[in-house]
Amino acid sequence: MRVAVVIALAALATGCATPPSLEGRSETHAIADTGATRLGRAVAPAAAAHRDASGIYALTEPSDAFAARVILASVAERSLDIQYYIWHADQTGLLLFEAVWHAADRGVRVRILLDDANTRGLDQIVAALDAHPNIEVRLYNPFVPRAPRMVDLLTDFGRVNRRMHNKSFTADNEATIVGGRNVGNEYFAAGTGVAFTDLDVLAVGTAVRDVSDAFDLYWNSASAYPAARLLAIAPEADARRLLEEKFAGVHADPEAVEYVDALRRTRLVQQLIDGKLPLDWARTRLVRDDPAKTLDTTGRTDVLLLSDLLPAMGRPDSAFDLVSPYFVPAEAGTAALVQTVERGVRVRVLTNSLAATDVGPVHAGYVKRRCALLRAGVQLYELEPTGVERKDDERRLGASSSVQLHAKTFALDRKRIFVGSFNFDPRSARLNTEMGLVIDSPSLASRLSAAFDEQVPKVAYEVRLTPDGRCAEWIAHTPAGEVRYDAEPRTSAARRAWIDFLSILPIDWLL
Numbered sequence: 001m002r003v004a005v006v007i008a009l010a011a012l013a014t015g016c017a018t019p020p021s022l023e024g025r026s027e028t029h030a031i032a033d034t035g036a037t038r039l040g041r042a043v044a045p046a047a048a049a050h051r052d053a054s055g056i057y058a059l060t061e062p063s064d065a066f067a068a069r070v071i072l073a074s075v076a077e078r079s080l081d082i083q084y085y086i087w088h089a090d091q092t093g094l095l096l097f098e099a100v101w102h103a104a105d106r107g108v109r110v111r112i113l114l115d116d117a118n119t120r121g122l123d124q125i126v127a128a129l130d131a132h133p134n135i136e137v138r139l140y141n142p143f144v145p146r147a148p149r150m151v152d153l154l155t156d157f158g159r160v161n162r163r164m165h166n167k168s169f170t171a172d173n174e175a176t177i178v179g180g181r182n183v184g185n186e187y188f189a190a191g192t193g194v195a196f197t198d199l200d201v202l203a204v205g206t207a208v209r210d211v212s213d214a215f216d217l218y219w220n221s222a223s224a225y226p227a228a229r230l231l232a233i234a235p236e237a238d239a240r241r242l243l244e245e246k247f248a249g250v251h252a253d254p255e256a257v258e259y260v261d262a263l264r265r266t267r268l269v270q271q272l273i274d275g276k277l278p279l280d281w282a283r284t285r286l287v288r289d290d291p292a293k294t295l296d297t298t299g300r301t302d303v304l305l306l307s308d309l310l311p312a313m314g315r316p317d318s319a320f321d322l323v324s325p326y327f328v329p330a331e332a333g334t335a336a337l338v339q340t341v342e343r344g345v346r347v348r349v350l351t352n353s354l355a356a357t358d359v360g361p362v363h364a365g366y367v368k369r370r371c372a373l374l375r376a377g378v379q380l381y382e383l384e385p386t387g388v389e390r391k392d393d394e395r396r397l398g399a400s401s402s403v404q405l406h407a408k409t410f411a412l413d414r415k416r417i418f419v420g421s422f423n424f425d426p427r428s429a430r431l432n433t434e435m436g437l438v439i440d441s442p443s444l445a446s447r448l449s450a451a452f453d454e455q456v457p458k459v460a461y462e463v464r465l466t467p468d469g470r471c472a473e474w475i476a477h478t479p480a481g482e483v484r485y486d487a488e489p490r491t492s493a494a495r496r497a498w499i500d501f502l503s504i505l506p507i508d509w510l511l
Contacts, residue, residue: 055279088184
């Protein structure tokens with residue numbers, strides 16, 4: 001209670017704090033002449049043979065996803081452009097910060113754009129990185145009082161409730177990684193806590209220029225604030241000393257050392273060394289929100305990713321397979337899915353079960369639409385909290401206690417697939433900024449559909465109507481046969497009651 005009083009008094013005293021002026025902020029852009037770099041030379045022959053396409057490699061394994069980022073940082077010669085919603089200062093977060101810092105020491109220009117909602121506790125590291133002459137960090141839609149941040153939530157909620165959810169990692173304007181993963185142990189199969197099953201793609205070719213253009217748009221937007229205008233930047237020598245201590249600490253951690261050793265054995269590393277990384281060359285289209293969405297108060301639709309995503313994907317004729325960890329179709333989305341089924345299209349959805357989700361209110365937004373979807377014929381699957389087995393090579397920082405879905409992808413007719421940051425929920429549609437690639441690849445699209453055919457039933461509950469038509473029951477397909485649950489599996493009655501209560505509240509717009 002006392003904390004709440006202090007926060008309220010601070011809010012009254014501070015008023016609606018405004019971000020600092022952007023006057024005099026430099027405008028920079030992606031470095032274009034990178035064909036002579038190591039990455040440029042490696043990509044050039046295949047890119048020349050596929051001038052209107054992108055080479056795509058799906059990063060399904062978390063160890064590959066981390067290794068790919070470290071490799072891009074280690075081979076970059078001209079630039080690194082990095083954009084993330086979350087970057088933790090844990091083992092993997094510090095290891096990747098170190099790889100980026102070493103690149104800057106080699107003379108690489110580094111631009112890092114971080115959404116400020118998740119930088120709590122990172123100010124010291126961000127300031128130290130920004131002190132490097134070759135690194136500039138910008139904070140997107142920042143909290144003005146660094147602490148307590150609750151002040152901005154109380155006095156400027158309309159602004160700080162809108163976040164940059166984009167994720168990209170681009171080296172030398174020649175190779176990029178786009179997808180659902182942020183930076184932290186849970187995204188890369190490290191640590192003893194929750195592990196996320198996720199999806200990124202490594203891309204070369206035309207997609208890279210599109211991602212670089214999108215990065216520039218955000219970097220130079222009215223919501224991107226130089227860290228130096230918000231944080232106290234230490235002298236370079238002091239900043240270097242602090243970072244060296246942080247990096248030495250992670251290298252002294254036996255678990256982190258073991259994880260780094262395991263990375264050297266990943267298939268991706270060996271294929272890159274041998275020049276044998278198999279790329280799927282396909283036409284791609286980047287879809288993204290305009291950063292103007294963050295400050296818009298008029299409800300403009302021309303700044304929304306959805307205005308490009310739906311035409312780019314097209315209308316499914318036979319199959320629509322959707323993976324979304326935070327699946328909140330709301331009224332309009334539910335109606336669209338129902339109409340799709342009525343046209344004879346098979347619709348399958350994989351999301352988190354209540355036992356697996358980390359955001360209960362979001363599950364409540366899904367629950368209120370679940371019965372309508374089932375009755376229309378939508379096939380629903382909910383990931384079990386221990387539904388995904390990690391390989392031995394990926395258990396280098398301990399065994400995860402549970403698994404959650406975090407990938408955001410969907411495929412149409414086994415022909416076209418979307419991979420990116422967009423969740424099928426109102427927050428992605430209206431509040432947060434998002435991005436992703438639409439890829440015309442029957443190979444990749446068929447892999448997602450095949451996963452629904454073969455793997456999903458083994459790791460997720462099938463949700464369906466009971467034989468007498470009531471809603472709903474959960475079926476676990478086990479080697480010993482079907483196991484039936486008549487309530488949300490592995491959850492308490494109290495938690496289910498709480499979700500039921502949340503589901504009646506008009507909060508879909510926040511989810």
